[in-house]
Amino acid sequence: MxxxxxxxxxxxxxxxxxxxxxxxxxxxxxxxxxxxxxxxxxxxxxxxxxxxxxxxxxxxxxxxxxxxxxxxELEELVSVGRSLSLSCFSELELKKHSLWLKRVSTLSKQVQELSDIHPQSCAGVDGPACAVIIVDPESNTALAESTTPTITSDISWLDHAALLAVSAVAKLKQNTGNQYSDSYLCTGFDAYFSLEPCLMCGMALLHNRIRRVFCCQKLAGDGAFSNASRLHVQEQLNHRFRVFSPP
Incomplete structure (x- = not known):
């Protein structure tokens, strides 16, 4: 040779x-x-x-x-891992995230008390009420708050909380002129969920370029992020984002 x-x-x-x-x-x-x-x-x-x-x-x-x-950011997340003593967020950031998660959990509970039936729940017809808040992290202000609708004659099966929230952000964009005109609807924004969104809602977040998603609770079996689909990290798609949820 x-x-x-x-x-x-x-x-x-x-x-x-x-x-x-x-x-x-x-x-x-x-x-x-x-x-x-x-x-x-x-x-x-x-x-x-x-x-x-x-x-x-x-x-x-x-x-x-x-x-x-x-x-x-990924390096920092990997270094923290599942350690209970480490965090990739500062104390101030943790406080902000905690407040928004408590707020979205409260919204979900309020709707749950109004009705036991929520056809538009990400967990299905028999699932709990869902709530979502879309936040601008730069100003720490809520841009949209939406919940699973209670049963009325004019609701649609597509009226999931996440889709309603994205629609509300679109209306806000129209009303504020050119403030967010150079980007997708949710570019740079964070979304807080009472329950991990389903695949349909996850795709809505992806298409509108959400920055990060925080969930109070995982959606076993049908969640867009914590299950086999792992929508937020698919290399075949043209946008990826961070998702934080309980272990």
Whole structure:
């Protein structure tokens, strides 16, 4: 093989006639820790040799060069993980988020007391009342508050709380002239939900470029974010955003 490559004798030391096991990543790294696992780093080499082996029971000793397009916010979230003692938010930010989550939970409970039947609930006909608040984080002001409608003759099955809230933001945009005209309806805004939205509502948030979503409660089985669909991080879609919900 060396002869076929027509290399000088001084280059022979860089050529091996036997294969050397190495990592071949399926995806580009998204965090520095991820990149280190792929790399040729001497610091992690000893750990890889002792921890990973290929089907031939040979140690994997080489990595794969990769380029990291780091996202500072994602790096911070990964570093915090599920730790109860760490937070990716400041004390002031935590206070603001807590107040909005309490507010949206109160709205949901108020509607729930008015009726036990909520056909437009994200959890289905037998689900609880839902509420959503869309907030401009720059001014910490609510742009829209919507809840699951109570039963009347003029409601639509599409009147989910999230869709009503987005519609309210659209009306606000019309009334305020050019204040938000250079962006999508929800660009830079946060949404607070009493219950994780369904797939339809999640798509409405995605299409309107929501910035972040905070949920008081997960929607088991049918949620747009916490279940298999994981709508907010789909690489095939043209917008991704952060979602925060209980574990």
């Amino acid at each position: 060396v002869d076929l490559l027509q290399l000088n004798s001084s280059d022979h030391q860089f050529i091996s006639t036997s294969p050397t096991p190495c990592w071949i990543p399926l995806h580009a790294p998204i965090t520095r820790k991820h990149q280190l696992l792929y790399s040729f780093s001497n610091e992690s080499q000893e750990k890889r040799i002792s921890s990973f082996k290929n089907p031939l029971n040979e140690p994997i000793i080489l990595g794969w060069p990769s380029t990291l397009r780091a996202c500072p």
